[in-house]
Amino acid sequence: MINEVNAAVFRKNLGEMINQVQYRHDSIVIKKDGKPVAALVDTQLFERIRRFKDRFEILSQRLAKAYSTIPEEDDLDEIDTIVSEIRHS
Structure with missing residues (x-):
């Protein structure tokens, strides 16, 4: 609670x-x-939060590195396309 x-x-x-x-x-x-x-x-929950935070940081860094060569404009266009597809399905 x-x-x-x-x-x-x-x-x-x-x-x-x-x-x-x-x-x-x-x-x-x-x-x-x-x-x-x-x-x-409690400490168990705190440790879980800390592990998730660490994993999130690692994944964020991997994603940033993987997409670092793609121009931001292309990223935004791709996001807009995906959002549009989801909204219309």
Whole structure:
């Protein structure tokens, strides 16, 4: 479950929040002035996020390298064509 709390409540109940994350595997979104500024997640989820981020970076670099010789205009035209085909199918 994902809970949302403001920063003052989070500070006041830090021990309880850590227990929720550790034992119930909840995630807590911490808000300041009504806006999300941080999240507390269990370490398993954090490690998964880190691995996905690393894999995403590697794939992004491979794609950038593979398409580095193609002019940007050609890329945009190809994207427009694919989007058009999908919308009309």
